[in-house]
Amino acid sequence: MKKSRRRSATMNFDFILTHHTGFSILAGFFLDCLLGDPHFFPHPVRFMGKFIFFLEKRLRNPENSPKVQKFKGLVLVLALILASFSLSYAILFAAKAISPLLFLSVESLMCYQCIAARSLCHESMKVYHKLKKGSLEEARKAVSMIVGRDTDILDEKGVAKAAVETVAENTSDGVVAPIFYMALFGACGGMVYKAINTMDSMIAYKNEKYLHFGFFAAKVDDLANLLPSRLCALLMIFSSLILSLCPARPRFNAKNAAKIFIRDRYKHASPNSAQTESVMAGSLGLRLAGDTVYGGVIEKKDFIGDGTREIEAKDIIRSNILMYATSLNTVFLALLYNFL
Numbered sequence: 001m002k003k004s005r006r007r008s009a010t011m012n013f014d015f016i017l018t019h020h021t022g023f024s025i026l027a028g029f030f031l032d033c034l035l036g037d038p039h040f041f042p043h044p045v046r047f048m049g050k051f052i053f054f055l056e057k058r059l060r061n062p063e064n065s066p067k068v069q070k071f072k073g074l075v076l077v078l079a080l081i082l083a084s085f086s087l088s089y090a091i092l093f094a095a096k097a098i099s100p101l102l103f104l105s106v107e108s109l110m111c112y113q114c115i116a117a118r119s120l121c122h123e124s125m126k127v128y129h130k131l132k133k134g135s136l137e138e139a140r141k142a143v144s145m146i147v148g149r150d151t152d153i154l155d156e157k158g159v160a161k162a163a164v165e166t167v168a169e170n171t172s173d174g175v176v177a178p179i180f181y182m183a184l185f186g187a188c189g190g191m192v193y194k195a196i197n198t199m200d201s202m203i204a205y206k207n208e209k210y211l212h213f214g215f216f217a218a219k220v221d222d223l224a225n226l227l228p229s230r231l232c233a234l235l236m237i238f239s240s241l242i243l244s245l246c247p248a249r250p251r252f253n254a255k256n257a258a259k260i261f262i263r264d265r266y267k268h269a270s271p272n273s274a275q276t277e278s279v280m281a282g283s284l285g286l287r288l289a290g291d292t293v294y295g296g297v298i299e300k301k302d303f304i305g306d307g308t309r310e311i312e313a314k315d316i317i318r319s320n321i322l323m324y325a326t327s328l329n330t331v332f333l334a335l336l337y338n339f340l
Contacts, residue, residue, distance in 0.1 A: 017100055020107060021186050022338030025179060028111025029331050036118035044113055044191060048084065048198045055079060056203060060213045069212035077199060077216045084195035088188045107187045114182060114190035116174035117327050120167060121320045127163040131156055131313040150293040160311050165288050167319040168280035169273050173197055175327045176235065177228035183334035196224045222271055229272035232326065233261055233279045235333070239325035240283040251318055257283035260305050267302040274304055281305025284318055 016023050037043060059072040088110060096103035123146045130139035139159045144151040146166045154162065177197070181189035200221035203214040241254035260282025261275070267289065268274035274289070281288045287307025292299050 016104065019338050020104055021182065022335045024104065024107040024111045024187060025182050025334050025338075026331060027108035028113075028115055028182075029117070029179075029327070031108070031112035032115040032118050034118075035112075036122055037116065044084075044110075045194055045198055048080065048195050049202060051080060051083065052076065052199060052202050056213075062209070066212040070215045073203070073213040074216045076203075076213075077196075077220055080195050080199060081192055084191045085188050088191040092187065110187035111182055111190060114178040114187070114194055115327075116170070116178075117324060120170050120174050120323065124163045124167050124316055124320060127159060128313050128316040131160060131316075148294065150296065153293060156313070157311050160313050160315060161286075161288060163316045164280065164284070164286065164311065164319045165277055167316070167323050168277045168288070171236065171323045171326055172225065172229045172232035172272070172276050175323070176232035176330045177225055179327075179330050179334050180228040180231060181224075183337050193224060196221050225272040229275040232330075233265065233275040235329045236276060236279040236283070236322060236326045237261060239322055239329055240279070243322065243325055251285070252283050252322065253285060254283065256285065264302075264304045267304050269301075278304050280319060280322065283322060284315055285309050286311050286315060 035041075055076045059076055060069070061072075062069075064072070092103060092107060092110070095106040123142075126142040127139055127146075130142050136156060136159070139156070140151045140154055143154070143159050143162050143166075147162045149162065151159070151162065178190045178193055181193040185192075196217075199214075199217040202217075203210050204218035204221060205211075205214060206218075237254055237257045240252045240257045243252040244254050257279045261278045264278040264281070265275050268277070277288050280286070281304045285306075285308040287303050287305045289301050289304040291301055
């Protein structure tokens with residue numbers, strides 16, 4: 001009887017190891033839901049940021065010609081991608097050599113650090129709570145932590161809209177895209193994606209400082225998000241359909257989400273950002289985007305969605321519900337892909 005139990009336990013563990021990527025993604029997602037991103041815990045993105053700053057300080061020279069700046073920017077991109085892949089692969093290789101259980105634990109930890117669902121929800125809900133409290137100044141400060149635009153000129157509706165747009169865009173960048181690459185290439189794929197996404201947030205600005213140096217960082221990020229953003233949009237539409245069937249959540253409209261997605265998904269300077277923003281706008285019946293102020297300069301943008309009703313603070317909650325529903329469907333899809 002004991003031998004039979006041991007044999008059964010061994011077979012079960014062998015099954016887990018055979019499909020280790022799926023189990024690691026699942027464990028990573030639940031760890032993120034449980035723990036989020038505690039500040040005391042070292043996060044690889046912080047080290048990636050320091051490495052980017054280190055390389056930028058030594059490579060970027062505004063006196064260089066545009067071509068030289070682009071070349072140096074490409075060197076930074078390749079160096080960070082190579083470093084992120086090599087280091088994560090080496091850690092996993094060493095863990096596997098020591099123990100299969102250690103390997104599974106380390107891979108799950110890496111997957112957890114690639115997913116940012118709870119952090120996104122936590123930071124955006126800070127904005128909601130400040131708005132409900134009636135403190136516009138505190139709400140502006142809270143939203144300034146998650147957006148790059150000028151927030152000191154926003155009214156309550158503008159603050160709520162900025163938070164909803166951030167949740168919409170980062171459902172792809174912070175959740176679906178990392179899981180997509182982890183499902184295809186394991187934890188190393190997730191780490192490489194996080195490196196690309198971190199570069200985009202640090203040096204891929206279309207201003208005088210980074211226009212040329214950050215050129216390839218922006219292009220690589222656009223390319224990396226090409227498929228995940230569209231997959232995320234489709235999963236958001238499907239999630240809207242599921243949520244619309246729940247009587248307690250009448251605000252979600254899958255039909256309108258699909259309509260606005262088809263019509264407005266390219267109304268953005270980025271080829272990817274409006275993919276998910278259009279679904280969010282359609283599903284909640286909102287009008288998002290429009291002219292935005294960055295550093296005191298107005299940037300002209302098309303509106304996304306029809307705005308069948310005025311945005312309200314509760315839409316931040318609704319956007320997070322849709323984000324989590326989409327996240328769960330993404331995890332399910334990743335497991336299905338890994339187990340088949």
